[in-house]
Amino acid sequence: xxxxxxxxxxxxxxxxxxxxxxxxxxxxxxxxxxxxxxxxxxxxxxxxxxxxxxxxxxxxxxxxxxxxxxxxxxxxxxxxxxxxxxxxxxxxxxxxxxxxxxxxxxxxxxxxxxxxxxxxxxxxxxxxxxxxxxxxxxxxxxxxxxxxxxxxxxxxxxxxxxxxxxxxxxxxxxxxxxxxxxxxxxxxxxxxxxxxxxxxxxxx
Numbered sequence: 001x002x003x004x005x006x007x008x009x010x011x012x013x014x015x016x017x018x019x020x021x022x023x024x025x026x027x028x029x030x031x032x033x034x035x036x037x038x039x040x041x042x043x044x045x046x047x048x049x050x051x052x053x054x055x056x057x058x059x060x061x062x063x064x065x066x067x068x069x070x071x072x073x074x075x076x077x078x079x080x081x082x083x084x085x086x087x088x089x090x091x092x093x094x095x096x097x098x099x100x101x102x103x104x105x106x107x108x109x110x111x112x113x114x115x116x117x118x119x120x121x122x123x124x125x126x127x128x129x130x131x132x133x134x135x136x137x138x139x140x141x142x143x144x145x146x147x148x149x150x151x152x153x154x155x156x157x158x159x160x161x162x163x164x165x166x167x168x169x170x171x172x173x174x175x176x177x178x179x180x181x182x183x184x185x186x187x188x189x190x191x192x193x194x195x196x197x198x199x200x201x202x203x204x
Contacts, residue, residue: 004124007147009200015119016154019044028158032165034188035156037111041091045118048087049111051095056081058096061106062114065090066125088126091115105190112152120147150200157187157197166203176204 007015020027020035022044041047053074054060065071065086072081073092086092091114097107117125121144165186169179176198184194198204 004143005120006143007120007151009150012147012151013154013159016151016158019119019155020158028160030161032161032183032186034108034186035112035158037108037115037156040155041111041115045115046089047115047118048090049093050090051093051098052084053096054092054094058094061094061097062110063092064114064117064125065092066122067127091118104188105184105193108156108188109152109190109193112156113148116148116151116155117144120151153193153197153200156189157183157194159201162187162197162201163203166198 017028019040023036023040038049041049053076054063054072056074063071065088067088069086070083071086071092073084074080075082091111093107093110093114097103097110124144162183165183166179169182174182180191180194180198183198184191187194189197195204
């Protein structure tokens with residue numbers, strides 16, 4: 001039986017650093033920049049990203065597939081749900097996230113959130129006779145979702161790089177609102193995600 005593991009923020013930040021080093025050993029020494037998520041997901045972890053409408057009203061933005069089998073998706077043309085065959089190691093992303101550039105930050109967070117589930121919870125869900133773990137990235141109601149949310153933030157906004165970007169801006173006299181906006185653009189995340197990360201790092 002696989003038990004749920006508890007991870008502190010410090011440990012999750014360490015997992016994020018190791019994850020990014022798997023992509024590029026020198027990545028964390030580079031200037032602050034947007035993490036190449038698709039390359040990290042596909043090239044380092046060997047996962048496949050697929051896009052489809054998961055629910056009728058976009059309440060579920062991402063779903064990580066742990067076992068071969070079937071899962072549901074919403075078909076707008078039929079206005080109904082249908083079963084589709086899926087393969088372990090597939091990351092399903094709701095197609096609505098590709099409809100406007102305004103959702104770019106949410107799209108990237110959803111990718112990172114589902115990757116975090118794979119890294120942290122693969123053993124928990126694999127072999128459970130369920131093809132997928134239904135993970136709504138908006139949720140932060142339980143420990144599993146909190147872990148995935150925090151690791152996603154730590155991957156998207158590595159602590160060292162965030163600080164490397166934050167302090168020069170503060171020394172230039174930028175206020176917090178301006179800093180949040182500039183860093184959000186630099187890291188390819190939403191302003192809300194950057195505000196949360198700065199708060200976690202004691203920089204807010």
